[in-house]
Amino acid sequence: MPAAGLERQIERYLHEYIPLSAAMGVRVESATVERVQLSAPLAPNVNHNETVFGGSAAALATLAAWTLLHLRLEQAGCDARLVIQRSSMEYERPIPGDFEAICRFCDEAAWGRFRATLERRARARLRLTAYLAREGHRVASFEGDFVAFRRTAAK
């Protein structure tokens, strides 16, 4: 299935503004406000054990979560600067090949609270989870707290 224009547009944005994503060979497989799926090949992300380097795994998960939150803020017409405040990774299995990061977010109540806080205090925090998969199997878990700083009021 050919990727849609939005996926290529986000991919170009990531490669341009976060050059490590280009060095990692990150591709945007799908991107909606409810689910972002990124992929990366083994070769540029390999380690001395011929599996994925932990730093690459953490970076791909971070990018997936960041992309989802970025898309949500954009859809809400909110110009905010996003930063990561805290993150954790559980490396459940070695990853001996190409891998994916999937971030899902469907908690509209939490999103509503986040948006309301961002409007009221000009900053708000949201926790996102993501996981890494290899050939359909979960291989690592990510949790990250992101903080958005509102630059302008919502449209």
Added chain:
Amino acid sequence: MPAAGLERQIERYLHEYIPLSAAMGVRVESATVERVQLSAPLAPNVNHNETVFGGSAAALATLAAWTLLHLRLEQAGCDARLVIQRSSMEYERPIPGDFEAICRFCDEAAWGRFRATLERRARARLRLTAYLAREGHRVASFEGDFVAFRRTAAK
């Protein structure tokens, strides 16, 4: 101060076997079994806010801790495969330029227990902490649990 041969040797190892470290421009500033200091420039690690991408920050801290444990195992004559099991990062301040990761480990009692377990059970876990610094100021903290799998008995 010109870096010693050991530092360049480790740097070549990292760049060759963990190619993302070369893409990140990682340099080994100093490396002993008690303290490893790595550095990386902003440019290849930048994000959309013109500060260091969280994934790069996590990767440099992971590399510093991994390098220290690798050196300790090598010094102990222990041929072991090292993997990261869990990690966490606290991003305390944005990093607007070149940055460093420092991993210190001086807990010889913990090291003794780790070595004894590795000999007895052929696998053992050790927790290491590291921090990131920018111009001498701490900007992020890392904690990682590494597991070593012994391949051969100690010399």
